[in-house]
Each structure stands twice: as C-alpha cells, then as structure tokens.
Amino acid sequence: QVQLQESGPGLVKPSEILSLTCNVSGGSVSSERNYWSWIRQPPGKALEWIGYISNTGSTSYNPSHKSRVTMSLDTSKNQFSLKLSTVTVADTAMYFCARDRFGDYLDGFDIWGQGTMVTVSS
C-alpha cells in the first residue's frame, strides 16, 4: 500500500523559497503512468492544485504559480519535491502531496499525504 509523507520547514520568511519533500513508501516514484501532485489549502479556504510531475520527470504547473514553481523527482530516495520561490503571506497554507492517476481510468488523486502546514512570516 503506497503511503505519502510530506516534510519541510513549517515557517518560511517572505521573499524566500519554500521547499517541501514528499516521501513515497510502499511503491516507486518511477512506476509507470504515475504522476505526483502538490495541492495546497490556505486556512479556511478551498483546495488548490499547484502542479504535478510524472514518473519520467515531465511537469505541469498551475498557471497562477508557474513562474515560481519547480517540481523535481529523486528516484534514488523515492521522493518528489516542490520549490516555491518569492513567497508571500498568501502562500501560507497546508500543503499536501498526492498520487495523481492522470490520464488513466481513475484520473484523480487516489492517495494523499497527511499534509504539512507552512506559514510565511517574518
């Protein structure tokens, strides 16, 4: 059974880079046809898709954040990562990683991490 666990700093200063990692256990980030998404949720607000990275390293980002987002895959550690640059208080949110069955019969997020809260504050 695949499980996901987010990790990273809980506090980031404005204008700095937010860096999060999602560790995958019980499966491989390189498994064919798997995509890996990042999703966030500001306090009291709706879910927002940030982007995904495929098992081959191709990416797709939400146009709202495209200029600030970088996602990467580390197959040796079985992890994938998110970097969000030039953060502001508006980036304060719970950040979730999820397995994304993009393009297959499920075409959605079937496995989620528990989430990690990131606060942007000086």
Add this chain to the structure above:
Amino acid sequence: SSELTQDPAVSVALGQTVRITCQGDSLRMYYATWYQQKPGQAPILVIYGKNNRPSGIPDRFSASDSGNTASLVITGAQAEDEADYYCNSRDKSGEQRVFGGGTKVTVL
C-alpha cells in the same frame, strides 16, 4: 478564479438525500472526481470516473453527470457524512487540473 463552480453549502436531514453539484465547461469532456474532507484531515477520494467508488467508500455515495454539470449524491445521509466536498477535473486544455470551491455539507 476557479473554473469549476460549487455551491458553498448545503444541508440535509439525517437519512435523506442530498445532491452536490459542480459546474464547468471542461466537464463536458472530462469526468469529475470527488473528495471528502473532514476538519483537520486530508481529503479522501469518494468517486471517480463515470460513477466508481474506491474500496471502503459506502454505496450511498454515487455520481451522475449532465452536460457541464457533475453531481455527487449521498442517498441516506449519515452524521459521519458531514464534511466539505470538492470536485476536481481537468481544465479546458486538458493539461492541468482544477478544483471546485468546495461545498460544506451539514447533516441535520
């Protein structure tokens, strides 16, 4: 702004049926997936595809779609169904994903 529109809140009497809708042009081409989120928890997938439930999801959850509207139906709502529900699908380009704004379901 979200390309998928949901009503902010609905309420249902215990044991009755409630329909949660999600509207968007991309739903004419792609199915919606539906997620249940309880306070302090990660979302869980409840419906995918035309009308499919992952293992462990009660059969009182079902889905339907018509034109640009996808619906999640809870038949015989239980107290434990009180939660926020989000739809998700692709955007009109088909290359990206978008969430609806979420619907808070209250079971009376």
